Amino acid sequence: MGERFRIAPSVLSADFARLGEEVRAVEAAGADLIHFDVMDNHYVPNLTVGPLVCAAVRPHVRIPIDVHLMIDPVDRIVADFAQAGANLISFHPEASRHVDRTLGLIREHGCKAGLVFNPATPLDWLDHTLGKLDLVLLMSVNPGFGGQRFIDAVLPKIAAVRQRIDALGGERDIWLEVDGGVKTDNIAAIAAAGADTFVAGSAIFGSEDYAETIREMRARLAGVGRR
């Protein structure tokens, strides 16, 4: 990759009956990652897909699969997702009894590890974990559903995480991903706050022309100054 910004279409807004075709289409349209939302009707009030569907999608694309676990508990299913071809696995710290153990488990299975913060989850969870993370994922909606409105109060939180990552002085390459309500008309502001990886579900899969939407997102991002 090596791009300054990464775009991660969320399959939550894809046509699940044609998932293979849909992921191939967004890869061809220029996506950098496939964002794979896993919900359990327990941690969040919705139910989606698991490792079997991840494994079914895997041979259709070459780009990494970015698994976002919205499930409680986390640990038992980690190996199954690694086996199913996940490249990054992130989870919500409130959903794991032993966050450090879960991070270790993800990495032991050869995947990059991320922590996910809901809009009201404090950044304190980064205090003793940041040095072990590959990804910080900030939710800009409450998790559970696609198509919700971006919560503007998350912008200063993005900036705060950017500062914490930069304070490590580049000793680790930690991605800062934002998830929820990302559209062509707000992506530049989200990048200006410090994000480098953008999940977009309804904005991409709900559009007529995936390539045109991703191209427009990149055009908006090109106007964001270098840090």
Ligand code: DX5
């Ligand atoms: C919400 C999911 C998101 C969702 C984003 O719980 O984590 O990834 O698909 O959808 P949009 O981009 O439509 O807000």
Ligand code: ZN
């Ligand atoms: Zn997500």
